[in-house]
Amino acid sequence: xxxxxxxxxxxxxxxxxxxxxxxxxxxxxxxxxxxxxxxxxxxxxxxxxxxxxxxxxxxxxxxxxxxxxxxxxxxxxxxxxxxxxxxxxxxxxxxxxxxxxxxxxxxxxxxxxxxxxxxxxxxxxxxxxxxxxxxxxxxxxxxxxxxxxxxxxxxxxxxxxxxxxxxxxxxxxxxxxxxxxxxxxxxxxxxxxxxxxxxxxxxxxxxxxxxxxxxxxxxxxxxxxxxxxxxxxxxxxxxxxxxxxxxxxxxxxxxxxxxxxxxxxxxxxxxxxxxxxxxxxxxxxxxxxxxxxxxxxxxxxxxxxxxxxxxxxxxxxxxxxxxx
Amino acid sequence: xxxxxxxxxxxxxxxxxxxxxxxxxxxxxxxxxxxxxxxxxxxxxxxxxxxxxxxxxxxxxxxxxxxxxxxxxxxxxxxxxxxxxxxxxxxxxxxxxxxxxxxxxxxxxxxxxxxxxxxxxxxxxxxxxxxxxxxxxxxxxxxxxxxxxxxxxxxxxxxxxxxxxxxxxxxxxxxxxxxxxxxxxxxxxxxxxxxxxxxxxxxxxxxxxxxxxxxxxxxxxxxxxxxxxxxxxxxxxxxxxxxxxxxxxxxxxxxxxxxxxxxxxxxxxxxxxxxxxxxxxxxxxxxxxxxxxxxxxxxxxxxxxxxxxxxxxxxxxxxxxxxx
Amino acid sequence: xxxxxxxxxxxxxxxxxxxxxxxxxxxxxxxxxxxxxxxxxxxxxxxxxxxxxxxxxxxxxxxxxxxxxxxxxxxxxxxxxxxxxxxxxxxxxxxxxxxxxxxxxxxxxxxxxxxxxxxxxxxxxxxxxxxxxxxxxxxxxxxxxxxxxxxxxxxxxxxxxxxxxxxxxxxxxxxxxxxxxxxxxxxxxxxxxxxxxxxxxxxxxxxxxxxxxxxxxxxxxxxxxxxxxxxxxxxxxxxxxxxxxxxxxxxxxxxxxxxxxxxxxxxxxxxxxxxxxxxxxxxxxxxxxxxxxxxxxxxxxxxxxxxxxxxxxxxxxxxxxxxx
Numbered sequence: 001x002x003x004x005x006x007x008x009x010x011x012x013x014x015x016x017x018x019x020x021x022x023x024x025x026x027x028x029x030x031x032x033x034x035x036x037x038x039x040x041x042x043x044x045x046x047x048x049x050x051x052x053x054x055x056x057x058x059x060x061x062x063x064x065x066x067x068x069x070x071x072x073x074x075x076x077x078x079x080x081x082x083x084x085x086x087x088x089x090x091x092x093x094x095x096x097x098x099x100x101x102x103x104x105x106x107x108x109x110x111x112x113x114x115x116x117x118x119x120x121x122x123x124x125x126x127x128x129x130x131x132x133x134x135x136x137x138x139x140x141x142x143x144x145x146x147x148x149x150x151x152x153x154x155x156x157x158x159x160x161x162x163x164x165x166x167x168x169x170x171x172x173x174x175x176x177x178x179x180x181x182x183x184x185x186x187x188x189x190x191x192x193x194x195x196x197x198x199x200x201x202x203x204x205x206x207x208x209x210x211x212x213x214x215x216x217x218x219x220x221x222x223x224x225x226x227x228x229x230x231x232x233x234x235x236x237x238x239x240x241x242x243x244x245x246x247x248x249x250x251x252x253x254x255x256x257x258x259x260x261x262x263x264x265x266x267x268x269x270x271x272x273x274x275x276x277x278x279x280x281x282x283x284x285x286x287x288x289x290x291x292x293x294x295x296x297x298x299x300x301x302x303x304x305x306x307x308x309x310x311x312x313x314x315x316x317x318x319x320x321x322x323x324x
Numbered sequence: 325x326x327x328x329x330x331x332x333x334x335x336x337x338x339x340x341x342x343x344x345x346x347x348x349x350x351x352x353x354x355x356x357x358x359x360x361x362x363x364x365x366x367x368x369x370x371x372x373x374x375x376x377x378x379x380x381x382x383x384x385x386x387x388x389x390x391x392x393x394x395x396x397x398x399x400x401x402x403x404x405x406x407x408x409x410x411x412x413x414x415x416x417x418x419x420x421x422x423x424x425x426x427x428x429x430x431x432x433x434x435x436x437x438x439x440x441x442x443x444x445x446x447x448x449x450x451x452x453x454x455x456x457x458x459x460x461x462x463x464x465x466x467x468x469x470x471x472x473x474x475x476x477x478x479x480x481x482x483x484x485x486x487x488x489x490x491x492x493x494x495x496x497x498x499x500x501x502x503x504x505x506x507x508x509x510x511x512x513x514x515x516x517x518x519x520x521x522x523x524x525x526x527x528x529x530x531x532x533x534x535x536x537x538x539x540x541x542x543x544x545x546x547x548x549x550x551x552x553x554x555x556x557x558x559x560x561x562x563x564x565x566x567x568x569x570x571x572x573x574x575x576x577x578x579x580x581x582x583x584x585x586x587x588x589x590x591x592x593x594x595x596x597x598x599x600x601x602x603x604x605x606x607x608x609x610x611x612x613x614x615x616x617x618x619x620x621x622x623x624x625x626x627x628x629x630x631x632x633x634x635x636x637x638x639x640x641x642x643x644x645x646x647x648x
Numbered sequence: 649x650x651x652x653x654x655x656x657x658x659x660x661x662x663x664x665x666x667x668x669x670x671x672x673x674x675x676x677x678x679x680x681x682x683x684x685x686x687x688x689x690x691x692x693x694x695x696x697x698x699x700x701x702x703x704x705x706x707x708x709x710x711x712x713x714x715x716x717x718x719x720x721x722x723x724x725x726x727x728x729x730x731x732x733x734x735x736x737x738x739x740x741x742x743x744x745x746x747x748x749x750x751x752x753x754x755x756x757x758x759x760x761x762x763x764x765x766x767x768x769x770x771x772x773x774x775x776x777x778x779x780x781x782x783x784x785x786x787x788x789x790x791x792x793x794x795x796x797x798x799x800x801x802x803x804x805x806x807x808x809x810x811x812x813x814x815x816x817x818x819x820x821x822x823x824x825x826x827x828x829x830x831x832x833x834x835x836x837x838x839x840x841x842x843x844x845x846x847x848x849x850x851x852x853x854x855x856x857x858x859x860x861x862x863x864x865x866x867x868x869x870x871x872x873x874x875x876x877x878x879x880x881x882x883x884x885x886x887x888x889x890x891x892x893x894x895x896x897x898x899x900x901x902x903x904x905x906x907x908x909x910x911x912x913x914x915x916x917x918x919x920x921x922x923x924x925x926x927x928x929x930x931x932x933x934x935x936x937x938x939x940x941x942x943x944x945x946x947x948x949x950x951x952x953x954x955x956x957x958x959x960x961x962x963x964x965x966x967x968x969x970x971x972x
Binding site: 042043045047071073074075077078080086087088089091092095096097099100101 | 683685701703704706707708710711714715720722724725878917918919920925936939940942943
């Protein structure tokens with residue numbers, strides 16, 4: 001299993017790749033929980049280049065690198081990178097950052113920016129979200145959580161609920177769930193926030209059984225995963241419409257009582273009312289464990305990226321062009 | 325001596341606790357001064373979550389963690405934490421940060437925020453200032469400075485001077501000085517910035533002798549500590565009133581000449597004219613040493629927080645709920 | 649070779665000092681390229697205090713420190729340092745930062761700020777740019793690039809082209825090139841952006857042959873170094889004048905075809921059109937290697953600063969004034 005960059009969920013849409021990645025992630029989890037040092041990236045430097053703030057994602061990557069013994073150089077305001085304000089292209093910024101760091105974690109507001117960065121980078125690039133584009137490590141930690149809590153990625157009864165139109169995480173999850181047999185999906189959303197046709201088409205192509213609805217089904221006793229997303233206020237022109245919509249898709253103690261004991265409730269967080277804090281203490285509330293899993297999956301990806309890189313001795317000759 | 329969190333000066337208002345903490349702080353000071361490596365927190369990660377900037381405090385904590393071999397993930401603009409702007413509660417932010425870090429240093433503008441954070445956190449929380457609330461590590465470094473320079477915490481003749489109404493540091497210092505016998509306090513402030521009644525009451529309850537005045541006493545020959553605070557312009561409606569007030573409480577060469585050779589002059593810094601730079605070179609000017617002591621006390625606190633945490637082996641079982 | 653601070657290019661304007669520094673830089677380059685750990689600054693802490701953003705420079709220093717095993721505490725917005733907004737002087741800020749860090753990297757908008765900082769600092773200060781003043785590490789990495797690629801610093805035919813009036817890097821380069829014999833300079837700039845008299849005077853004093861012109865010479869076959877700088881739009885009152893000027897000094901495939909095989913093209917970056925990306929892949933395009941060289945030179949400087957510092961055992965006595 002060789003990865004040069006982490007750019008898209010599609011790179012990982014393969015059962016055996018996911019299996020290997022998650023086994024390594026579980027190893028990482030064991031090391032962290034047991035406080036076992038695992039400094040395999042000692043001497044390596046990661047640059048986190050964030051053009052829009054996302055402290056959660058940044059912290060998760062930086063903690064992963066540090067727990068592997070690596071070091072981090074970081075900016076949470078790359079847009080104010082003085083060279084950017086002077087008109088430097090992303091390509092030039094990446095080329096230069098690649099002189100100082102051994103891996104670049106890029107968060108950018110523009111779709112396709114991660115691929116553009118990777119195309120010129122001499123070091124691995126990890127896409128930590130490229131605007132309306134992808135956020136592959138989020139997709140992987142979601143899938144890891146399902147595997148970690150249920151022990152399998154097939155034969156699952158999954159409900160995706162909330163904003164299915166703009167919710168980037170549920171789109172990615174559909175791509176990953178559809179590569180395993182016998183999964184069943186229920187897509188619950190307000191009519192104006194339905195799953196885009198391009199994603200339901202994937203389900204049909206892969207023969208994944210699915211239902212679309214605007215209310216949560218009555219019988220929840222066989223649900224394995226209830227994945228809730230945030231309905232963003234800014235999607236609605238009218239405040240009242242927002243409030244009515246939002247309430248379609250919230251989880252509270254009443255809904256909890258209808259779920260089976262082994263159902264897990266997931267949410268990419270932050271939540272703003274979709275899930276009542278009253279259910280946080282219930283073991284089925286998996287969303288904080290889910291966020292924590294981001295650490296292990298990112299540790300695993302970092303290790304994989306560096307395994308690939310060769311360590312052969314290089315000879316420098318004065319007067320010759322430098323290696324960089 | 326076990327501490328789970330560092331939230332309030334009150335946790336440390338006990339002579340034997342202070343004594344033990346300061347002995348450990350002195351050990352840390354020796355290690356730093358002699359450039360002795362002491363990487364007891366190797367593999368641990370600290371998150372500094374600052375909702376308002378305070379580079380001095382942040383640097384001090386981050387240096388402490390690094391000098392103990394630990395690692396740091398940091399934000400100096402947690403208010404722009406994208407999830408916060410999306411309406412996430414402090415409790416959720418803390419739960420998630422606690423998945424990535426082994427200890428959280430929180431600076432927040434809201435009184436009580438540190439206790440709120442600690443109530444949901446799976447890792448230790450250190451209060452690095454909660455607005456008008458507390459700043460316990462500042463109080464501890466102030467008291468450490470007195471102990472370090474005088475060798476005792478009792479039988480001290482202490483002057484607190486400046487803004488005693490809003491000055492958070494002098495309030496904390498009163499709490500710590502009053503647990504030791506035979507200390508004497510002189511409270512010097514403009515009439516409108518007097519020490520609040522709730523703090524002078526502590527002094528009366530503990531039988532600490534004190535005087536309140538609006539001018540520095542003539543006889544300064546027996547003063548052990550002259551603690552000066554900044555009089556903030558924004559406390560005054562009228563510029564002239566500010567200037568008149570401010571001048572009541574400044575320290576210059578004339579006042580220095582009236583102090584005994586072993587008096588120490590303290591100030592929480594930053595200063596803006598209260599203390600003339602002309603006296604910086606005098607050995608009695610202790611304010612920069614005082615700031616430096618923050619490093620040693622914070623190192624000691626960090627070590628104590630981690631001593632408490634158990635290191636027992638944990639077994640992960642697939643399909644079971646995760647530990648986090 | 650002892651250095652206490654890195655403040656000015658003038659400190660290094662000596663052939664034997666440059667030679668030793670660059671040999672050490674080359675050692676650093678070998679270690680990095682061969683992924684050899686070299687943790688000589690283990691246990692040391694660097695503070696990067698940036699009053700204006702420059703992520704490129706900051707990343708380069710922070711990577712250097714990390715690759716030497718040291719640790720970094722960092723602010724990219726020191727102007728928002730709350731104590732600065734409260735009116736603290738730079739001197740006080742430096743004194744306090746020097747309590748937490750073993751070396752301070754200062755970027756400030758005010759000329760002379762680095763010297764001011766060094767005058768009160770108990771730890772080494774590195775000038776990472778003081779506004780219209782100096783940026784000595786940039787000058788050193790430029791000169792290192794010439795030495796690294798040509799194997800010598802004398803007998804060079806060098807063209808400096810672009811904004812020679814405001815371009816800080818070309819001014820520094822003149823100082824360093826003029827200490828070596830038999831270098832020849834061609835200064836190409838729009839008439840309004842000519843090299844200041846104070847710098848051409850250095851060339852005359854050192855008997856360095858030079859020519860001033862507003863167009864690139866026809867015969868480029870013997871050029872060793874073509875150093876291009878950015879012509880900043882904000883220097884011109886009139887947009888059209890800017891466009892006409894800018895075009896005088898750009899490098900594209902046509903110009904490349906006229907250069908000898910061993911010419912190197914340098915640029916301090918960021919570029920905004922002065923150099924066409926179409927020539928990036930040509931081995932003569934040295935500007936990204938040049939940026940990368942900043943890492944090695946900064947590693948060498950850091951090691952030199954710490955070599956100087958003594959490590960003798962110090963005895964702490966309670967009740968005595970602290971060391972700091």
